Amino acid sequence: MIAAATSPSELYVWLHxxxxxxxxxEGWWLVLWAVLVxxxxxxxxxxxxxxLVWLERKVAGDIQSRVGPSRVGTRFGVLQxxxxxxxxxxxxxxxxxxxxxxxxxxxxxxxxVPAFMVYTVLPFGRGLVAENLNLGLLYxxxxxxLPAVGFIMAGxxxxxxxxxxxxxxxxxxLMTYEVPLGLALLTVVMAAGSLSTVDxxxxxxxLWNIARPPLLLAFVVYFICAMAEVNRIxxxxxxxxxxxxxxxxxxxxxxxxxxxxxxxxxxxFFVSGFATTLxxxxxxxxxxPPILWFLIKTYAIILLMMWIRWTYPRLRIDQVMRFGWKVxxxxxxxxLLWAAFxxxx
Amino acid sequence: MAFIRNILTGIASLFKGLSVTLVNWVRPKTTLVxxxxxxxxxxxxxxxxxxxxxxxSGLRCTACGICERTCPxxxxxxxxxxxGKERRPKEYRVDYGRCMFCRLCVEECPLGALxxxxxxEFAAYDRDGLVVGIKQLAAEDRGPGMSGKELRGEETEETxxxxxxxxxxxxxxxxxxxxxxxxxxxx
Amino acid sequence: MSATDTSRYTxxxxxxxxxxxxxxxxxxxxxxxxxxxxxxxLRLILTLEGEVVADVDPDIGYLxxxxxxxAENRTYAQYLPYTDRFDYLSAINNNLAYCLAVxxxxxxxxxxxxxxxxxVFAELNRIASHLLFLxxxxxxxxxxxxxxxxxxxxxxxxxLFEMALGARxxxxxxxxxxxxxxxxxxxxxxxxxxxxxISERLAENDRLLxxxxxxxxxxxxxxxxxxxxxIAWGLSGPTLRGSGAAMDVRRDDPYCVYDRLDFDVPTxxxxxxxxxxxxxxxxxxxxxxxxxxxLKQMPQGEVRAKLPRVFKPPAGEAYGRxxxxxxxxxxxxxxxxxxxxxxxxxxxxxxxxxxALREMARGHKIGDIxxxxxxxxxxxxxxxx
Numbered sequence: 058m059i060a061a062a063t064s065p066s067e068l069y070v071w072l073h074x075x076x077x078x079x080x081x082x083e084g085w086w087l088v089l090w091a092v093l094v095x096x097x098x099x100x101x102x103x104x105x106x107x108x109l110v111w112l113e114r115k116v117a118g119d120i121q122s123r124v125g126p127s128r129v130g131t132r133f134g135v136l137q138x139x140x141x142x143x144x145x146x147x148x149x150x151x152x153x154x155x156x157x158x159x160x161x162x163x164x165x166x167x168x169x170v171p172a173f174m175v176y177t178v179l180p181f182g183r184g185l186v187a188e189n190l191n192l193g194l195l196y197x198x199x200x201x202x203l204p205a206v207g208f209i210m211a212g213x214x215x216x217x218x219x220x221x222x223x224x225x226x227x228x229x230x231l232m233t234y235e236v237p238l239g240l241a242l243l244t245v246v247m248a249a250g251s252l253s254t255v256d257x258x259x260x261x262x263x264l265w266n267i268a269r270p271p272l273l274l275a276f277v278v279y280f281i282c283a284m285a286e287v288n289r290i291x292x293x294x295x296x297x298x299x300x301x302x303x304x305x306x307x308x309x310x311x312x313x314x315x316x317x318x319x320x321x322x323x324x325x326f327f328v329s330g331f332a333t334t335l336x337x338x339x340x341x342x343x344x345x346p347p348i349l350w351f352l353i354k355t356y357a358i359i360l361l362m363m364w365i366r367w368t369y370p371r372l373r374i375d376q377v378m379r380f381g382w383k384v385x386x387x388x389x390x391x392x393l394l395w396a397a398f399x400x401x402x
Numbered sequence: 403m404a405f406i407r408n409i410l411t412g413i414a415s416l417f418k419g420l421s422v423t424l425v426n427w428v429r430p431k432t433t434l435v436x437x438x439x440x441x442x443x444x445x446x447x448x449x450x451x452x453x454x455x456x457x458x459s460g461l462r463c464t465a466c467g468i469c470e471r472t473c474p475x476x477x478x479x480x481x482x483x484x485x486g487k488e489r490r491p492k493e494y495r496v497d498y499g500r501c502m503f504c505r506l507c508v509e510e511c512p513l514g515a516l517x518x519x520x521x522x523e524f525a526a527y528d529r530d531g532l533v534v535g536i537k538q539l540a541a542e543d544r545g546p547g548m549s550g551k552e553l554r555g556e557e558t559e560e561t562x563x564x565x566x567x568x569x570x571x572x573x574x575x576x577x578x579x580x581x582x583x584x585x586x587x588x589x
Numbered sequence: 590m591s592a593t594d595t596s597r598y599t600x601x602x603x604x605x606x607x608x609x610x611x612x613x614x615x616x617x618x619x620x621x622x623x624x625x626x627x628x629x630x631l632r633l634i635l636t637l638e639g640e641v642v643a644d645v646d647p648d649i650g651y652l653x654x655x656x657x658x659x660a661e662n663r664t665y666a667q668y669l670p671y672t673d674r675f676d677y678l679s680a681i682n683n684n685l686a687y688c689l690a691v692x693x694x695x696x697x698x699x700x701x702x703x704x705x706x707x708x709v710f711a712e713l714n715r716i717a718s719h720l721l722f723l724x725x726x727x728x729x730x731x732x733x734x735x736x737x738x739x740x741x742x743x744x745x746x747x748x749l750f751e752m753a754l755g756a757r758x759x760x761x762x763x764x765x766x767x768x769x770x771x772x773x774x775x776x777x778x779x780x781x782x783x784x785x786x787i788s789e790r791l792a793e794n795d796r797l798l799x800x801x802x803x804x805x806x807x808x809x810x811x812x813x814x815x816x817x818x819x820i821a822w823g824l825s826g827p828t829l830r831g832s833g834a835a836m837d838v839r840r841d842d843p844y845c846v847y848d849r850l851d852f853d854v855p856t857x858x859x860x861x862x863x864x865x866x867x868x869x870x871x872x873x874x875x876x877x878x879x880x881x882x883x884l885k886q887m888p889q890g891e892v893r894a895k896l897p898r899v900f901k902p903p904a905g906e907a908y909g910r911x912x913x914x915x916x917x918x919x920x921x922x923x924x925x926x927x928x929x930x931x932x933x934x935x936x937x938x939x940x941x942x943x944x945a946l947r948e949m950a951r952g953h954k955i956g957d958i959x960x961x962x963x964x965x966x967x968x969x970x971x972x973x974x
Binding site for chain 2: 663667755769797802
C-alpha cells in the first residue's frame with residue numbers, strides 16, 4: 058500500500074505491480090508512467106508559480122515599508138495569485154490586427170514549455186527525480202536556450218516596435234549570459250565527475266560544493282548569470298516598465314500573457330533549485346526529510362534574488378553586455394582553470 | 403592598484419544598498435489598512451462643506467451670496483427666501499464636480515456660517531450625484547470644521563470634542579524641555 | 590548659432606560610427622503620452638538608429654487648460670487657487686510668484702511675519718518636491734523601492750502642510766498681501782520633529798542609491814550639458830546648477846527675506862544626471878537649514894496686509910520672480926485698473942528645461958532618455974499650463 062512505500066522506488070514498484078495485474082501491454086505502462094510523472098511535475102510547477110507570485114509581492118511590500126496583498130484570503134492575501142489567475146483567464150484575448158498570427162500564438166508556449174521541461178532533472182529528494190538523465194547538465198543548458206526563440210517570435214509577431222526592441226535585447230542578454238553559465242557549470246562537473254544531477258548531489262554528501270573555494274567563485278558567477286537568464290533586476294532591461302513598457306510581451310493579454318509570466322517564475326524556481334543542487338548540497342541535511350531541505354535551500358536563494366531585485370537599479374543593455382563579455386567570461390574562464398587544477402584526478 | 407580599489411568600493415556599495423533594504427524589511431510597516439483603519443485628519447483639513455448652526459437660531463447663513471460670488475469655479479448656487487432679518491437659504495447647492503476645495507468661500511463668509519469639515523469620503527456614480535443640497539450640508543451629524551473666523555483666530559467655538567480632537571492630533575513626541583518654552587515666545 | 594545646434598546626431602557612438610558602414614534604417618518610435626516614465630502626459634518622438642537616439646522631439650500640449658486665459662476672467666483673489674495647479678508639486682512657489690507680481694503692481698507691503706512664513710512654506714515645498722524627484726528618478730532607473738521611500742518621507746512634510754493649510758498638494762496657502770491665517774499651535778514643534786527624521790532618511794538613501802555602483806553607471810556621464818550651452822538654452826534651477834553655473838534667484842535677486850538668511854547654493858561641475866541629482870539632494874539639506882533659521886527669526890505680528898474689499902490695482906505691469914524647485918518661475922501681470930488681470934503670463938521653468946532634452950539626449954541610448962528626462966525633473970502642468 059501507499060503507506061508501506063517508504064521510498065519513491067518502492068512506490069514505482071507497487072504501481073507497476075498494479076498495472077501488471079490488469080494484464081494490459083507493458084508499453085502502455087511506460088506511457089502512463091511518463092504522463093503521471095509529467096502531471097505531478099506540472100502540478101508542482103503551477104503551485105510553485107502561484108506561491109512565488111504571492112511571495113514576490115509580499116517581499117516587495119515588506120521591503121518597501123508597506124503591506125503586500127492583504128485582502129484576498131486572510132490578512133496575508135494568500136489567495137491573491139488565484140484571483141490574478143482567474144482575472145487573466147477571463148480577459149479578452151486580443152491579437153493585434155497586423156500581427157503574424159502563427160508566431161504570435163505559438164510564442165508563449167515556446168517560452169513556457171522549456172521552463173517546465175527542465176524540471177525533469179531536478180532532484181527533489183532522495184530518489185525523487187523525474188528522470189535521472191546521465192546527461193542532466195547538458196540537457197538543462199540545451200533546453201534553456203529554447204526560450205530565446207520564443208522571445209524572438211513574440212517580439213516579431215507582435216508587430217510593435219517596442220516588442221522588437223525588447224525581444225532583441227532579451228535574446229542578446231540570454232545568449233551572452235549562457236556562456237559564463239555554462240563555464241560555471243563545467244567547474245561543478247569537473248569536481249563531481251559526472252553530468253548527472255543525482256550524482257552531483259551524491260558527491261556533496263560530505264561537504265557542500267560551495268565550501269570548496271573554486272566552486273564558491275563558480276556559485277557567484279552562476280548566481281549572476283541566473284539573474285540575467287530570468288530577466289530580473291539588475292538585468293531586467295528586456296521588460297523594463299520604465300522604458301519599454303513590458304518589452305517583448307507588450308501586446309499580450311489574458312492567458313497568453315500568463316504563460317510568459319508563469320514561464321518566468323517557473324524558471325526562477327528552477328534556477329534556484331539548480332543552484333541548490335549544484336552548490337548547496339541538494340537535499341542533504343540532518344533531521345528533516347530531504348525534500349524539505351531542498352525546498353528550504355531553494356527558497357533561501359529565491360529570497361536572496363528577490364532582495365536584490367528590490368534594492369538595485371537596472372543596468373542599461375550595453376552595460377549588461379559589457380559586463381557579461383568583459384567581466385564574467387574572463388572570470389569564468391579563470392575559474393575553470395583553477396578548478397581544473399583543484400580537482401585534477 | 404586604483405583599479406582594484408575601484409572594484410572593491412563598487413562591491414562594498416552593493417552590500418551597503420542591501421543593508422538599507424534589509425533594515426527596512428524588518429521595520430514596522432507604514433501602511434494604514436483602509437477602511438479598517440482611517441487616517442485622522444488635522445483640524446484645518448479642507449474636506450466637505452458644512453453649514454453651521456447656532457443652538458438657538460438655527461442656520462447662521464442668511465443667503466447673502468458672498469460665497470457664491472467668491473467661488474472661482476461657480477460651484478455654489480443659492481436660492482434665498484424671506485426678507486431682511488428673516489432671509490434664509492431655501493436651497494443651497496454645492497457642485498462637488500466643480501469645487502476645488504480652495505476654501506475661499508469659507509474665508510469670505512462674514513458670519514462664519516460656512517466651514518469645511520474633515521470629511522473626505524464622498525463618491526457618486528454619476529455627475530448629478532455630486533451635487534449636494536442643503537439637507538446634507540446642514541445635517542445635524544456633520545463634524546464642525548473650522549469657519550473663516552476660527553481660522554483667523556477671531557473667535558473660538560471649541561466644543562469639548564473639537565478641543566479633544568486637537569489634542570489628539572498633536573504629535574506624541576515630547577519636545578526637549580527648554581525648546582518648548584523658547585518656541586512659545588517666538589511663535 | 591552653434592550653441593543651440595538642433596541638427597540630427599550623426600556622430601560616433603561608443604567605439605564605432607553608427608552602422609559601421611552597413612546600410613541601416615532609422616526607426617521612429619513614439620514614447621507616447623501614456624507611458625510609465627514621462628512624468629505626465631508628454632509625448633516624445635524618438636528617432637533611433639538601433640539603440641542609439643539620433644533625435645528627440647517632445648510633443649507637448651496634452652495638459653493645456655488655458656490657465657492664462659482663465660486669469661482674464663477671474664478677480665485677483667479668485668485666481669490664486671488656479672496658480673497652485675501650474676507646477677502642482679511646488680504649489681507654494683507658484684502662489685508666491687503670483688503674489689509677488691500683484692503686490693509689486695499694487696504697491697502692497699507684506700508684514701514681516703508673513704514673509705518669514707512664506708519662506709518656510711516655500712522651503713518645505715522645495716523639500717517635498719525634491720523628495721518626489723528622488724522617488725521618481727529612482728523608479729526610472731529601476732530602483733522601485735526608492736519610490737516608496739521617497740514618498741514615505743514626503744508624507745512627513747505634507748502632514749505639516751495639512752496641519753497649517755488644510756490641503757496636501759494644492760494648498761493655495763498664500764493670499765495677496767500675506768497669508769490667509771497664522772500658523773497653528775505646535776507647528777514649529779512639528780517641523781522640528783519632522784525635519785531631523787527626513788535628514789536621517791536622506792543619509793539612508795545615500796547609502797542605498799547615491800554610492801551604488803549600478804546607479805552611478807546609469808547616471809555618470811549621461812546627458813552632459815556644458816555650462817555655456819546650459820546658459821544659452823535658458824535653463825534654470827538644479828538643471829543649470831548641475832552644469833556648473835551658480836545662479837539662483839534667491840541669491841541673485843532676493844525676494845521675501847532671503848537676503849537675511851544664510852544658505853549655500855549647491856553647484857556641481859560635471860553637468861550629467863548624477864550632478865543634477867546631487868544638486869537636489871544637497872538643496873534639500875540647505876532648505877532644512879533655511880527653515881530652521883526662519884523658525885528662530887520669525888517675529889510676532891500680523892500676517893496679512895489690509896486690502897480693500899474690491900481690489901483694483903492701478904494700471905501697469907509687474908514681474909514676480911521666484912526660485913521654484915524646478916527653476917526660475919516667474920509671473921508677469923498686466924493690469925488695466927479693473928478687478929481682473931488684463932494679461933497673466935507665466936514663465937515656466939520646465940518649459941525651457943525640456944527644450945534642452947534634445948541637446949542632452951542625442952547620441953545616447955534609449956535607456957538613457959528616461960534617466961535624462963527624470964533628472965531634468967519636469968512637470969507637465971508647468972509646461973502646458
